[in-house]
Amino acid sequence: MIKRPSHRFKITITDTTATQTFLEMILLTVFRKTEQETIKILDRKHKICGCYPKEIAEMKVLQVNELSISNKQPINIEMQKEIND
Amino acid sequence: MIKLLSIEVENIINASWVQATENKQEYLLIENILLAMLEDNSIKTILSELEVNVDELKQILEKYLEKEIEHGYHQPPKQTLMFKKILQYLIFHSQQNGNISHPKDLFLAIFNETETMAVITLEDLGLDEQILKEYLQTHDFDERDEQDISKPLKPSKKKQKTTLEQYAINLTLLAKENMLEPVIGRDEEVVRLTQILSRKNKNNPLLVGESGVGKTSCVDKLAQDIVSGNVPKQLQDWEIFSIDVTAMIAGAKFRGDFEKRMKDLLFELEEKENCIAFIDEFHTLFGLGASNSNQLDATNILKPALMNGKIKIMGATTYDEAKKTLDKNKPMSRRFQKVDVCEPDEETTLEIIKGLKPNFESFHNVKYSESILNQIVYLTGKYINDEHFPDKAIDVVDELGAMLKIKNIKKKQITEKMVNDLISKKAKVPVIVKDGNDKIGLSNLESNVKKELFGQDHAIEEVIEKIILARAGLNEENKPLFAYLLAGDSGVGKTELAKQIADNLNMRLIRFDMSELHDEVSINKLIGTSSGYVGYEEGGQLVNEIKKYPHSILLLDEIEKAHPKVLNTFLQVLEESELSSGDNTTAYFNNVGIFFTTNVGSNVTKSVGFGNKSVAKNKSNIAIEKRFTPEFRNRLDGIITFNSLEEKQILQITDKLISDFKKQLLNKNIKFVITKQAKKYLSDEGFDDKLGARPMKRVIQNKIKKPIAKELVLGVLKNGGSVSVSIVKNEIKLEFEGMNDA
DSSP: OOOOGGGEEEEEEEEEOOOHHHHHHHHHHTSOOOHHHHHHHHHSSSEEEEEEEHHHHHHHHHHHHHHHHHTTOOEEEEEEEOOOO | OOOOBOHHHHHHHHHHHHHHHHTTOSEEOHHHHHHHHTTSHHHHHHHHHTTOOHHHHHHHHHHHHHHTSOOOOOSOOEEOHHHHHHHHHHHHHHHHHTOOBOHHHHHHHHTTSTTSHHHHHHHHTTOOHHHHHHHHHHSOOHHHHHHHHHSOOOOOOOOOOOHHHHHEEEHHHHHHTTOSOOOOSOHHHHHHHHHHHTSSSOOOEEEEOOTTSOHHHHHHHHHHHHHHTOSOGGGTTOEEEEEOHHHHHTTOOSTTHHHHHHHHHHHHHHHHOSEEEEESSGGGGTTTTOOSSOOOOHHHHHHHHHHHOSSEEEEEEOHHHIIIIITTOHHHHTTOEEEEOOOOOHHHHHHHHHHHHHHHHHHHTOBOOHHHHHHHHHHHHHHOOSSOTTHHHHHHHHHHHHHHHHHTOSSOBOOHHHHHHHHHHHHTSOOOOTTOOOSSOHHHHHHHHHHHSOSOHHHHHHHHHHHHHHHTTOSOTTSOSEEEEEEOOTTSSHHHHHHHHHHHTTOEEEEEEGGGOOSGGGHHHHHOOOTTSTTGGGOOHHHHHHHHOSSEEEEEEOGGGSOHHHHHHHHHHHHHSEEEOTTSOEEEOTTEEEEEEEOTTHHHHHHHOTTOHHHHHHHHHHHHHHHSOHHHHHHSSEEEEOOOOOHHHHHHHHHHHHHHHHHHHHHTTEEEEEOHHHHHHHHHHHOBTTTBTHHHHHHHIIIIIHHHHHHHHHSGGGGOEEEEEEEETTEEEEEEEEOOOO
16 A cells, blocks of 8 residues: 555665675665675666665665765765656 | 753654664654654644544554564664754754744654655645644644643544634524523514614614613523514524624734634624624724724724625614714714614613512522612612613612622621612712611701801701701702802801801812802813813813712802803703713712802992891892892702891800810810900901901911910920910900929
């Protein structure tokens, strides 16, 4: 009933020079992905980390940005409204 | 530090945190807050009044928190950015307004963050920011919030009160429930009301009558008649609403609030159909809501409603106010049909009181006998002139009951004496006691006055006879107690008579020197200036005095010196015993005794000489007739000519003055002895054919009082002693003997 994709936000890593291990760490801790999922995501060009409600998505983006700055691993992460298909 | 969040808000935040922890959520979400908020009573009322399905909202939120959010975090939940923003907004808001934030503020703050699940769900259920804001603006919740702490409100489906319910009382409903007091009489007025209400256009009656005659009762009666079906067919199902204008103004904070309420009310009345709006004190609407820049007042809002006849509007006002407001406003008065409500006569008043009797008896727990009610009506009619029937009589009935209740007497029986006392107090006039018990000392009056005033027995007797007549209640109605013209030489005791009568009757003596009123304009001193002139509001001295002391003796000295037009003013006083001042207050002279004094005629007597009294009297009467118009003389109770004083009386007066002085000295411990020769000397010196007995006081003062006073202050008489007065070589001689210190 609550399936309203339009109200969820898609988080994507668009560009990064960060190390593979750092990205893995982020996907595992922040986005709570399994290891297999992590590998799948990192293989793709559009690294989609997940879909969340706006409130949560905001927090996740914030968290990733904080981590990237403290670890000096540049990462460009974006959130955008999920397009319904 | 100033507290910014109310306890309720803190509770909500705590509850949401607990819930998020229990759910092992990673974040503390707005949805948690909304869910926790639903437990708060004030929010519950808001939601139920806005017709939001709380249960459904709760279900959706719980499902969302369960399914859409990740669980299994063991750290305490973190506040999301949005959550922080909302709190910041809340705190900022309360700092700016200087108020503590309440749950309703938190509720409003949630809408700040769009695209959250909370807001989306609320919008789905039909509640958006705009609706909530409007609702909160029109409903002040602060007070109810405070009550909520002690007494939780049940979330009810009760709708918000309509404007009509808020600002009007349904009189027909009250009549149906028997809540209105019974109305006796007033049939004619009610028939006239129904006639006007049945008209096609301009069917708006306006009840006009003095305050207290029962204008509002007429409307009550109409309501009762409608309920009992005692009205023409076309009025049968109508309802009367009494509009509370003050309630409409109360709390109208902004420009236009009042007008909106008024409009809403009229609209609702029109919607409802078959409504009669009753506005008591109709004159208050004039100028209501108007300001310098905006000349539209409440009456202008009424105008369309008055014209189209969909609702009928009844008003009630007094003659005075109608004159001041309605008569000046032609467009308004044209739309109303006046119904005069006259003051009921004594019989009707008695019936009205009898009808109300059971109500007062049960309220005060006393019994009113029929004769008591009779007496109340009779006495209030006679003595209380500035109020109106039936109100003034009902007042007394009520007050008597209250008096007995307070006194806590076991025997709750009202006596005639109590009625007399109360009405005396109210009217400031001693009420005649029927059983002939005279408290005022009428029996001693004559002898008392004669002791002080010599040689004028005929005058004293005539005046006192008239007073006794009036006291017996046999005086003509609407006439002053008495009115006499006292003519006679200067110093024979005209003024003294008035003084003595007032003293002995315990009445106040009001004295006006008419020689001050020598020109036409000076009448303003007595009755005040006409409206518009300076001092108009102060009223006239005479009218004010008589209003203050309606039971008094009025002495108008030397009227022949007053301007003839001034005298004309007194014609109506003598005839109708009332006098109105410029500011429209009326004084009643029913209990005022009037003395005019004059010297006219005295010169004539003198010129005749030879002491022929009857000739002199005739001559002086002719002079008086010449000087005063017949209409003035006719209205007097009589003209009393005072005798000139003769040697015998002069001696009496000297005796009296000396004995008065003796008493004074005795108080200072001084003996006073005077020889007969000395007295004779004083009376010879002190009497003057032209000036009467007045120089006597002066002579005594110069020859005796002054030397004694000197000794009293500076000399031998300091500690008391004695004085003897004798004549030596045709001169007064005073001998002092001091008292030594003991």
